[in-house]
Amino acid sequence: MEKQKRLFLTGGSGLLALNWALMLHETWDVFLGLHNRNINPSFASTVQLLSQPTTQDWITTFSEISPDVVVNAAAVTSIEYCEQNPEIAFAVNVLFAEELALVCNLLKIPLVHISTDHLFSGVASFATEQTRPDPMNVYGKTKAEAESRVLHACSNALVVRTNFYGWGTSYRHSTTDKVIHELQAGNVYTAFDDVYFTPILISDLVSAIHQLLELGVYGIINLVGDQRVSKYDFCRLLAKTFRFQSSLLQPISIHDVPALVQRPMDMSLSNLKATEWLHRGFGSAVEGLICLRDQSNQGYSKELQQL
Secondary structure, three states: OOOEEEEEEEEOOOOOHHHHHHOOOEEEEEEEEEEOOOOOOOEEEEEEEEOOOOOOHHHHHHHHHHOOEEEEOOOOOOEEEEOOOHHHHHHHHHHHHHHHHHHHHHOOOEEEOOOOOOOOOOOOEOHHHHHHHOOOOHHHHHHHHHHHHHHHHHOEEEEEEEOOEEEOOOOOHHHHHHHHHHHHOOOOEEEEHHHHHHOOEHHHHHHHHHHHHHHHOEEEEEOOOOOOOOHHHHHHHHHHHHHHHHHHEEEEEEEHOOOOOOOOOOOOEOHHHHHHHHHOOOOOOOHHHHHHHHHOOOOOHHHHHHH
16 A cells, blocks of 8 residues: 655644645645644644754654655734734744745755735735735735745745635634624624635645645745635625625725724735646635535534534
């Protein structure tokens, strides 16, 4: 019997890594690198990491695991927290990523670095891989710097710009979890009708990344859904898909919340490069939300919510 490949993910207690592990655990041996939270998922092994592993720390970890692919999904993603704690944001989002990239390059392990769509000023739609970053806040600046350093340290890394959604855990609800919870409870939920993005379901994102790895693609690539929608319209489509009362959704402007750290109003990315590589699109928001609903019906979400 052929030995299963091994996948190592940093940010192992987070939304992306856990969904990724659950999706692939039957065909890959998955190892989750944990930092501040200890969990014990049935579908993956866990490895405790230092907050800032040295080169030797990484070499020791990888000599024991022998991963075939490493994914850096660790990041401080709260825009407000990053603004208030820029040194921590820089340490995690930049220095941690750079050190990991150096080691992957040294050991010749394929690396996937998860970036963001939060890199631009938001004055234009569908930013491409060639659009020059123009971040508006500390979070965006650290993620832009991380891209540059990761590619300098490991030129054949795959840097993925994206904005994903999926099922969360008991200790960390995803955005879609929060919307579903509020609408189920009959509560009003507010969402911005003037902030736009191109969301993609995590399972679609993961499938695309592994296809690109098989093709040997590297460098920066946008992996997002085909449809540009406002945050409000996305919630409205979610309500319709899950058969909730859409009247509970209340559109507001981002300008109605002046206390927020400045952020782009249009985060949409063009996925043309990825669709050309894979000869397919990544679906509309509705198609992704239908899959999200099906995952719930199949018991997929319960696996994560039990953590």
